[in-house]
Amino acid sequence: MASMTLKNINPNILKVEYAVQGPLVARAGEIEEELKRGVEKPFKSVIRANIGDAQAMGQVPITFIRQVLACISYPELIGEGNFPEDVKERAREILNSCSGGSIGSYSAPYGIDHIRRHVAEYIERRDALPANWQNVFLSAGASTAIKYCLQLFSNDTHGKKNGVLTPIPQYPLYSACYAKYGLTQVGYYLDETTNWSLSIEELERRLNEAEKRCNVRALVVINPGNPTGQVLSRNNMEDIIKFVYKHNLLLISDEVYQHNIYAEGIQFFSFRKVMMELGAPYSSIELASIMSASKGYMGECGLRGGWVELTNFHPDVQAQLYKFMSAMVSPNILGQAAIDCVAKPPLPGEPSYDLWLREKESVLASLRERAKMITDGLNAGQGFKCNIVQGAMYAFPTVILPPKAVAAAEDAKQPPDVFYAYRLLEETGICVVPGSGFGQAPGTHHIRMTILPKTDDLRTMIHSIKTFHQSFIERYT
Numbered sequence: 001m002a003s004m005t006l007k008n009i010n011p012n013i014l015k016v017e018y019a020v021q022g023p024l025v026a027r028a029g030e031i032e033e034e035l036k037r038g039v040e041k042p043f044k045s046v047i048r049a050n051i052g053d054a055q056a057m058g059q060v061p062i063t064f065i066r067q068v069l070a071c072i073s074y075p076e077l078i079g080e081g082n083f084p085e086d087v088k089e090r091a092r093e094i095l096n097s098c099s100g101g102s103i104g105s106y107s108a109p110y111g112i113d114h115i116r117r118h119v120a121e122y123i124e125r126r127d128a129l130p131a132n133w134q135n136v137f138l139s140a141g142a143s144t145a146i147k148y149c150l151q152l153f154s155n156d157t158h159g160k161k162n163g164v165l166t167p168i169p170q171y172p173l174y175s176a177c178y179a180k181y182g183l184t185q186v187g188y189y190l191d192e193t194t195n196w197s198l199s200i201e202e203l204e205r206r207l208n209e210a211e212k213r214c215n216v217r218a219l220v221v222i223n224p225g226n227p228t229g230q231v232l233s234r235n236n237m238e239d240i241i242k243f244v245y246k247h248n249l250l251l252i253s254d255e256v257y258q259h260n261i262y263a264e265g266i267q268f269f270s271f272r273k274v275m276m277e278l279g280a281p282y283s284s285i286e287l288a289s290i291m292s293a294s295k296g297y298m299g300e301c302g303l304r305g306g307w308v309e310l311t312n313f314h315p316d317v318q319a320q321l322y323k324f325m326s327a328m329v330s331p332n333i334l335g336q337a338a339i340d341c342v343a344k345p346p347l348p349g350e351p352s353y354d355l356w357l358r359e360k361e362s363v364l365a366s367l368r369e370r371a372k373m374i375t376d377g378l379n380a381g382q383g384f385k386c387n388i389v390q391g392a393m394y395a396f397p398t399v400i401l402p403p404k405a406v407a408a409a410e411d412a413k414q415p416p417d418v419f420y421a422y423r424l425l426e427e428t429g430i431c432v433v434p435g436s437g438f439g440q441a442p443g444t445h446h447i448r449m450t451i452l453p454k455t456d457d458l459r460t461m462i463h464s465i466k467t468f469h470q471s472f473i474e475r476y477t
Contacts, residue, residue: 024422024434025050025431025433043427045429046425049432049450049452049461053452061299062360064345065341075101078092090344097112109327109331113133119307122342127270127273131309136308137310138331139307143306145306146177148325149252157217160214161213163214164185165203165219167190167198168440172437175439184210184214188203190228192444196229200239204243218250219252223268224258227435229390237274241285242282245284245285249285253271256292258270260296260392266390268391275311286312287311291306293342303334305335305342369455370453371451377463377466383399395451396438396446396447398444398445399435399445399446405419405420415434417445417447421434421447427468430468432448433449
């Protein structure tokens with residue numbers, strides 16, 4: 001007899017769902033294997049538009065980052081390899097910061113101090129405001145950083161669970177973590193009619209509704225937005241900060257796409273900068289700002305490098321968080337080194353600068369082109385309404401489904417958007433994520449797709465989706 005069954009394991013584990021890597025994606029993997037075996041399909045390959053994994057979609061790594069990683073992984077290359085001198089010097093600096101001069105050693109649980117200082121310098125340049133490196137901790141990607149922050153208040157308070165105001169649609173890592181840690185998700189709807197803006201009236205309404213069932217302790221904002229691709233205006237951010245101050249909440253600002261800004265006239269501001277420039281009393285709110293090497297122009301998802309800057313945390317609370325992190329031993333060193341390259345890229349006049357700048361601008365220009373292509377392409381077809389992709393790496397269009405399709409989905413015991421996404425995958429090989437995996441307004445249907453496929457693949461993908469949708473509509477009309 002098994003000692004562990006579904007009846008006696010932690011029930012929170014059973015509640016965890018992560019749509020980005022859910023059953024639909026598993027089916028895409030099965031189809032890829034079927035294609036390899038020669039099974040006939042109406043397409044030749046699967047296009048994985050479900051996840052923001054840039055290098056899996058063909059993005060070329062940034063040379064400076066990979067050269068530094070090569071040198072610290074095999075230090076003999078510093079003397080023998082034909083690498084620029086600034087690459088060798090950066091590798092020496094990182095190795096000198098590692099115990100025993102080796103990346104195979106542990107670091108402090110909150111990261112290598114030398115790299116934390118570089119992150120603080122990056123923040124100072126970005127915001128034109130001082131930053132304290134001791135308030136920065138490094139992590140194995142943004143996901144781990146988010147989990148650390150959430151676990152600070154995953155307890156019950158006054159006999160009620162704690163809750164987190166979370167955007168709908170949202171990145172499903174958050175809802176998965178809430179299930180795992182026993183937190184209550186308090187969803188607030190972004191306004192699709194105004195390009196997914198955040199309404200303070202909506203925040204107030206959801207907060208008031210939630211007070212009967214949980215203690216709301218924090219507000220999560222994802223800016224630029226995942227899955228919605230919007231970038232918050234400064235005025236909107238100021239209103240959010242005033243709301244957070246009014247209700248004494250922790251603000252968790254997920255800013256991993258801060259380099260990914262595409263739309264004309266749009267600018268990224270960090271919540272830290274806006275908060276500090278608002279001045280007292282709003283500059284006193286507690287803020288956790290999250291960044292990653294996985295997105296931006298870098299796309300180094302597999303290296304798992306991230307950071308958090310804590311602002312206005314009580315010293316005792318911050319000390320307890322760092323103590324808690326010590327049980328996790330150490331974030332991986334290669335991920336920390338990637339963060340070092342992001343926080344301190346080559347400077348003008350250094351040997352690697354021209355190539356680094358060329359590669360960075362090329363990646364972002366291509367993403368900007370693809371963001372416009374997917375918006376314009378979907379809106380040119382019938383049955384889709386797609387807001388402008390201002391930033392991040394995703395489009396989240398409304399899919400207009402006829403009543404007979406909704407009824408067919410009910411017969412198949414699937415949400416309508418899931419039913420649609422499965423048909424799309426089976427008939428075109430295109431893997432997207434149903435909007436219900438992120439949350440959506442009742443009665444609406446969406447899909448999330450990345451802008452990451454190469455330009456020709458993206459053009460083919462958009463054409464295939466529009467052709468499929470036309471036949472789908474005819475089938476269920």
